[in-house]
Amino acid sequence: MEKMMGATVGEETFAALLGSIGFGIERREEGAFSISVPSFRLDVSEFMDIVEEVARLYGYERIPPKIPVGMLRVAPFDSSLKKRRRIKEFFVSAGFFEVMNFAFFSKRDLQNHSIKESDGRYLAVSILNPVSRELELMRTFLLPGLLKNVSYNLNRGVRNLRIFEIGKVFTRGTDGSPEERYHIAFLLTGKEREYFWREEIRDYDFFDLKGVAEAFSEKFLIDISFVRGREPFLLEGTTTDLFLGGQKIGSMGEVKGETLERYGIEQKVFACEMDLQRVLSEMAFYGTFQEIPRFPPVVRDFSFYVDEDVPVELVREKIRSISPLIKSVGIFDVYKKEKRSVSFRVVFQSLEGTLTEERISELQASIIQELVKIEGVNLRT
Template sequence: MTDKKKKAKDYVSLEILNTDACPRYVLKLINGITIRTSPFWMRNRIMKCGMRPINTIVDVTNYVMLELGQPLHAFDYHKIRGQRIEVRLADRETAFRTLDGEEQKLLQGDILICDGEGPVALAGIMGGENSEISETTEDVALESAYFNPLYIRKTTRRLGIKSEASLRFEKGIDIDNVGFAAERAIYLMNSLSGGTVIKGEREVHEKKELKTLFITYSRINGLLGTHISQRDITKILRSIDLHIKKEGEEGLLITIPNFRHDIAEPADIIEEISRLYGYNRIPATRPVSLLSAHKWSTRDAVLNTTKEFFRGAGFFELINFAFFSEKDMEYFLVSPPDERTAFVSIMNPISREYAVMRTLIAPGVLKSIAYNMNRGARNLRFFEKGKVFFLSGEGRPYERTALCFAMTGREMEFFWRDQYSDYDFFDIKGIMEGLMGAFGVTFSLQKTVEPFLNPQRAADVFTGGMKAGWIGELREEVLKSYGIEQSIYCAELQFDIILQKVKLEVQYHPIPRFPQVTRDFSFFIDDSIPVETVINRIRGASPLITSVGVFDMFKKEKRSISFRVIFQSYEDTLKDETVNRLQEIIIKELTNIDGISLRA
């Protein structure tokens, strides 16, 4: 039923203060409706599309959105203060409570739907609590509008809100469909909830000329390598509602309809022609060009060798975003003035979780581990190479190359012959030694100062007197922040520092012609003395020492460690007198250190 006496302009006023943000807005009204449960056919279709039925009015707006692709919003007419609707950009920071009960902090430039006193909806994203449809609603004001996708996308990413409406507005809707969608929704509301439709509507529509593109036949066939006739080209274009404004001997002047947001240049038209003509009908041709050999730089060669090393060691490569959240550094217990808390902010982040450029790769690796664990994978080995970003003292951003790798679980869950144990510090240390050995880089480990590592099973990595990274077991509280319940051994290296020490030249060493001599040493060593310090002292005793390793360790009252030392000469056979003399030098060198004594 339609009330022909009163018109929409008698009930509400409408003003658009920024037509760039909202070039078209339609407002229709219906009075005397009754809130009911929607019929089964509508509820069933809405649920199958992944949405929740609520009542006839709200369900109609969702149904028409799913049906036509045009988001709609229904206001309780009596909650519109001053019987006025105004579409404008926020001019200052504003607090607004949306339908989900969340308090949103709006900034200057967000599109607002306002009544006579303040905001009633966040345009194109979500309505407000102060104007929502309730069980007592009798009169409804229906909004159907076109909002600029750039404004909607910027606001949703900053606020972290995603709705069915915002997803459609972000991608762009058909501005010519706005009025029809409103008519369709009002008809369904009237059919399902009764009431009287108010004649006419309030509308603001800033019409713009349709975009036109000129394209030549030669360019179409030249780019596709085909001989499509002019008749076939025009037939294809008309079949997808591309209006041919002018047809000439050389080409076509084409009018692009508003619903084709994806057509912006001639290449887009050629793509449509090729798609409908049939990719299978386009002949395959080889490009004719000169091929030049690619010469690898030292940096590229090292990075490629790194990937080959990790793939050979059973690791899978990760490729994550180069940004994360400031909370990631809080989870890693890193606080100012650490340089890793000087973030490079992103002006238009895709979400709150990716608001700053990363200063550490490890958080992204942990998220990937957590993702895989949540899907049943427990034995994981990952690595990632990428950039990390910092702010200089002058506030200028700069970047470094970093490498992160992590291990968790065990090598194999079960095996018929042996029982595999969980990964430990020495497993990831072995990977580090293999990587450094592949590049000819010598490194040392020192007591870690990183707050996110277990100090008993971790160390900082040094090469050439510079700290190049860290390695070890991550603290339990760090892992809990990412929902991980099993131990993770991780390492991260500043690859730019490693790159300076790389030696890619391979040197040939002949197989020794003379036998080697092996001697074992056992010492009591205080816990405060690192084993690596002892090994370095032994190696420094003579150039004839080619290998030093630990083969036994136990602790009762004191810590006892046994070393195996291999002596080798490439010039002649070593005599016992020579080896005995070196043995005495090693014993004297070590026992002169406080906290080390020879075990009898």
């Protein structure tokens, strides 16, 4: 008892203190007592409770304080955890709410997303003793959980949502054994903000979603490229595959109406999911300082006819690759009539000096010369 309590209490004092609150004390031998607990003290069930009673009656102030002695070890630096925290901070600062779902789903979720047996996501890890049929498989992607979050909120009157989740997915490796990987998924639905009497608030669209993905890429210095793709649960024409270092890391687009109907959702949803493991390996933990340019930028606009089957992102990336003096390439107009016309705004800038008109003309000529080599791209005159 003295070791637990941290103070020495004599046997007589010990017996007197417990006897004063109705405990029965019977000495058995030297240093040993038989204690009977009053029937109304239901809170006393073990020896530690007796020690607590004695300490309380003896007086906590009479027990000398002692600092515990032990070895303190610094936890190893987990860069992956810190990077995930920074990503969460980015999404929260962008107006998103984080959700945390169970890592289980059902075969119905695979069917709801039209996942075929040939798809790697169909080969889910089964649970031997599932709580219910709805939780019989380990999830292979995060989107089903987020759509359930949307359905839950819509049923309670919350129609404007920006939510994200970072969590593990479970797939089968080449040898059939389960593998765990971190994914990130985020979605937009409803209107960009609450109603305001002075103006009509617009609905979210695909470009809001793509804007978040681009901001994510720029924030963490990750060179993500966007290429037209296909997903069984995303609307054709909006489906975009995300590539990093030549490897596909995810997809984004507008969720198909038939998929939304299966979750009881009656408004448009724009979603993106990425393999976070690949992103973390390329993500810089600390950014690098770039010198503020001392020389003015030069802006030039270009307009091209671009066939529908030619991805605009391909044209944009081609322009960026022509010269290191090209600092940014943006799209400021798309016009469709007989042909699709796309207008690009290109910013030229040098850190070493002011660009001359002659140098700008050479760069303009190079851009036009390289782009007309792409089949389906012609200069608009």
